[in-house]
Amino acid sequence: MxxxxxxxxxxxxxxxxxxxxxxxxxxxxxxxxxxxxxxELPGFDEITVKTTHRTRPVAGSIWYPVGTKTYKGLRGDNPVFVGNYAYVGAGVKEGKFPLILFSHGSGGNMFSAGWLFSALAKKGAMVVAVNHPGSTSGDSSPRRSILLDERAKDLSATLDTILNDPNFNRYIDQSQIIAAGFSMGGASVLNLAGARWDREKFSQYCKTYKSADPGCIFFSKGGVDFDHLPDGFIGNAKDERVTKVVSIDPGYTVAFDKASAKDIQIPVQFINIGHQDRTFGADLEAEGNNILSLIPDASYAVTDHGDHFAFLPSCKPEGTALLEADNDDPVCTDPEGTDRVEVHEQIQQYMEKFIGLD
Structure with a gap:
């Protein structure tokens, strides 16, 4: 016509x-x-987690495969880091998907690995992340960050919340619940798997590396008394519902009780970022704390290049200058030859294979 x-x-x-x-x-x-x-973009929504160990609710977010689209929203974008787009409040794709609980590092937040959450959701996983009070962006205190057992409790409470949420629970494959974390979060998920902290070892580590380990430096600035760590520090935070663990450049693993680490019966994937400039606490191989030799079903991967901070989102051109002006950690300054996008892609691929998304 x-x-x-x-x-x-x-x-x-x-x-x-x-x-x-x-x-x-x-x-x-x-x-x-x-x-x-x-x-395609993932779906995104926010959740509120009520706990018995916190005086206020914990803020959380969920990324997931999309069934019906809504509108695009930019999440995690700020003057330093590039954010990620998602369909806000979109319907969930029909099916059953692995659930990943994610724990951020010290001073991070529930958007600190948005690049990873987006990628995993597009591959067929649901990812839940929370802001750990007292250890998150804008609310990071040495005296509260040292309460490491509370981080694992945050994750268990988050799992309770999402498994009881009618908007999401019917899409979760409860036989595949993976706890994943970066840096301090990488240690928190090991705690969730059954590894227990040893106060004497932690104290000795931070006394030895008080001028070399960024976390110990941070704790020292806040006047943390390493000889009198809180009683809950050594508590059992194991959650039997977790079926696998991914621990990325974890901190303080040298301070775990060896017997408890040997008792971890689920698969654990460790990922180190790059081959240089690792702190002793994050070096998982024989030259470092050698935690790989303790956990029975542990696997190991390492990215070709990069360092600890290369895990964080890609930085904006002005990011480095802003951090320098605030005398903040140089989280945008990567080792020469590092392509942060390539580092991210490698980590994503390691996780996809381990979880079974590839």
């Missing part, structure tokens, strides 16, 4: 030229749509 109508007003040659342009335009549209479809 359109072609017939055009004949009445456009000469044949011009009409053919126009049809070519229309066809080319349509082809470009289809190509763009296909490219967009291959780079």
């Amino acid at each position: 359109i072609r017939s109508a055009l004949r009445n007003v456009i000469p044949i040659q011009k009409m053919d030229d126009m049809m070519k342009r229309l066809l080319l335009s349509a082809l470009c549209t289809l190509t763009f749509s296909s490219a967009f479809a291959n780079d």
Whole structure:
């Protein structure tokens, strides 16, 4: 009908030229749509976690495969770091998906690994992250960050919340509940798997590395008394519902009780970032704390390059200057030759294979 109508007003040659342009335009549209479809966004929503060990609720978020779309929202974007887009409040795709509980590092937050959450959700996982009070961005206190057992309790409470949430619980494959974390969060998920802290070892470690380990330096600045760590510090935080653990550049693993680490009966994947500038507490190999030799079902992977901070989101051009102005950690300054995107892709691939998403 359109072609017939055009004949009445456009000469044949011009009409053919126009049809070519229309066809080319349509082809470009289809190509763009296909490219967009291959780079689909995850779903995102926020949750509130009520706990018995905190005086106030814990803020959380969930990333998941999309069933029905809503609108695009940018999450985790700030003057230093690049954020990630997601469909806010979108419907969940039908099916059953592995659930990943994520614990951020000291001073991080529930968006600190948005790049990873987005990628895993697009591959078919649900990812829940929380802000650990007293140890999160804008609310990071040495005296409260040292309460390491409370971090594991946050994760268990988050699991309680999401498994009882009718908006999400029917999509969760409860036979695949993975606890994952970075830095202090990497240690927190080992705590959740059954490893227990040893106060004497922790105290000795931070006394020995008080000028070398960033975490111990932070604790010392806040006047933490390493000889009188809280009683709850050594408590049992094991959650039997967790089926696997991914621990990325974990801190303080040298301070775990060896017997409790040997009793961990679930698969644990350790990931180190790069081969250089590791602190003793985060070096998992024989030259470091050698925790790999303790856990029966442990696997190990290491990225080709990068260092501890390369796990964090890609930085904006002005990020380094802003951090220097605030005398903050150089989290945007990577070792020479580091491509942070490549580091992220390697970590993502290691996790996908371990979880079974590849």
